[in-house]
Amino acid sequence: MLQSSMRRRPVTTLSGRLIIYFLIVMLVPFLLFVSYTIINYNRGIERAMTAQAVSALESDAASISSVIEEYRHKAYTLSSSPIITRVLEENDPEKTARNISSVYETLYVTMAGDTYKASASIVSSTGDIRISTHNFPEAYDLRTHTNDWDSSNIITIAKRKSGRERASIISIEDHRYDAGRQVLLSILRRTFAADGTLTGYIIIDVMSDAVIPEINDSNLFSEVVLVDNETFSAISLTHPQRYGSFSEFPFLRNDSSDIYRAPLEGTTLELVAISLNPLLRENFRTWTLVIAVSLVVGILISIILSLIFSRSISTRMRRIIESMKRFERGDFSIKLEKTGIREFDELSITFNIMVHRIERLLERTREEEAKSAEAERKALESQMNPHFLFNTLNTIKALAKMHGETEIYQTTIRLGKLLRSSIDNRSESATLQESLDLVECYLLIQKLRFGEKLRYSINCREDLLDRETPKLILQPIVENAVTHGLSEKLGDWNIDITIDEKDGKLCMSVSDNGIGFHSIPDMADLEHSQHTGLYNVYRRLELKYGDAFSFSISSEPGMGAAITIIIPMEDK
């Protein structure tokens, strides 16, 4: 039962505890923040981003579609223009030269000032007629390349397709730069003579500038790519210098949720975009890394701080402990300096005070020991074998009695009683009867010496005689009265001893008609005066009763003195 209640507490160091507290303070808000962010990111942001990306891409696709549609329509307009079809059908440069201004007019009107966004070129099937809103692109000069060597050339593509197709052909194969502008896609329309023979081609090259400003307005995508699913070629709309087959764009092959697709109506083209999510995720990863790093740094800092702090405590503590150990070995010169930490300073001050007190106490004890050793030495020197003394007194008594010396006989017996009571340590108290007998013994012996000159009276209420009082109280006071009060006085000597009860307390008074005290001494004077007997009585009463007694001296010089002691009444 006892053991289970005594749970053992693990012993830890200050620094260890501090580190734990620091970590709790640091990690708890961090973990809350991280868990909140993760939950939020997964649920909301990603879904919203996806929806936003889908609609953004759709609007991008719509704008590209409308651009393509616009220029397809322009290509159609040009192909159905009578002047252009005639020029191509005639295929005669001289005749054309005559009509050239109206051809150009038709071209410019149709392109309607969009010439920085697109260029329109017409070329006859032989290549003899070559007219363009801009410089005629060399790639379309059929004289120089009748072969299929340039697979990215839209004419080459058109030739590969069935010859009778009137519909527009759209290609994103060609990425020529023309006057610093990049061609994004080309739209080709073939013109035919009335008999159905191919007369030439109308080509509109749409520059990337026509489309790119519209694309990825919302900046949701890291890349938007225009893809031709028929030719498996692609061009990046966000980074137009990137183009080529699908191998140029590895992300087209995978089917990640971060890839968004929007087909362009009426074409084989498709808009493919890669969202910023991976980037965000990348960001998130970097961010996690930053947090992890700061966490590590934080832990390091907290460890260092804890070590510094606990060290600042433990060095002071060690100083105190060392001082205490030195003190334990008896070095009392120890004094703890101020440390600059209030709690430690309080400890230091208390310790210093304690050291000071103990030092004083030890000094006092040593002094007392020295005194008592001295007293003991004196006692031993003056000691006489009490058995020898008592046996001798007994022999004297026997002799006196046999020779009829009554006074010697009685004095011997009284002396024996007095001596015995002063060395008897069996009991600390005596009845008043015993104490008064002793006083009488003493006074009778003194009377023997001084005869009728010494007179005494003892008054005690009969019922108080069996009360216990501390022994050897009255006799030393009487002895003091005789030796200091009366012995120097001429004339009669009187001593009156009165014992009475007063307010439930025992009142003992000894008065004499001796020379009295010059001045009433207080107890401190008494200790060093010749009245050591009185002081000893006072001291013994103080030890026994504390404050519960009174000891008073009254005296008139030349007229006598009275000593009154009031002590609590002991039970019978």
Added chain:
Amino acid sequence: MKKLKVVLVEDEEIVLRELKETIDWEGLGLEVVGTAKDGIEGEQMIRSLSPDIVVTDIKLPGKNGLEMIESAAVTNGIILSGYTDFEYTKRAIRLGVFDYLEKPVDDEELEKSLKMLAIRIIEDEKDVDRISDGCHITLMEDVQNHWIKVAIDYMNKNYMNQISLSDIARETRLSESHLSTLFKAETGINFLQYLNAIRLNAALNLLSQSTMNVSEIARSTGFPTPGYFTKIFRRFFGKTPTEYRGQ
């Protein structure tokens, strides 16, 4: 009236003479039948004279006063001693010493003590005659006072051990002097006599119903020594335990 016999043992010639010559033995109804100056001589004297009272010093050549009292089975002794030694007084009480006076001896006190002892011895003898018919002791057991009942109960249970008046005083929470007076008043005999009677009754049983020898019986009934047993037995029944068993 016959005088009680006293033996004095004291090694100091002057003190011995003073005791013998200045105490009013006649007036106390006593007679000094012998004096001795050492423990061995004293013991022999006590054995041969069987005094009623022995007054002895403690410090004696050969054998000290207490040892002498014990081995001679003295029942009424007064010690005169220069020593105030607690061990001595304790042992004296155990041996049933009547008084212990400190030197220098106040002869008035000694005479007072002798007088009281003499009275007690005479009373005891009367009591013995009254309660003993020579082969059995009749004890008053039906007492009225509760505390004396407790005391008698205690004595009946513990007589085989060393018990003294102070043990019973502690048991009954009465002062020794009060208990002593009350006991005498209630039972008609004093405490020590009563205790001896209980022990003797037990011893009578053992004597007639067991094969234990006298020493074993003395030990198991609480007598300090076989000597005391025999002495007190004789006082009550006028014969020794061995003689009693022989009958």
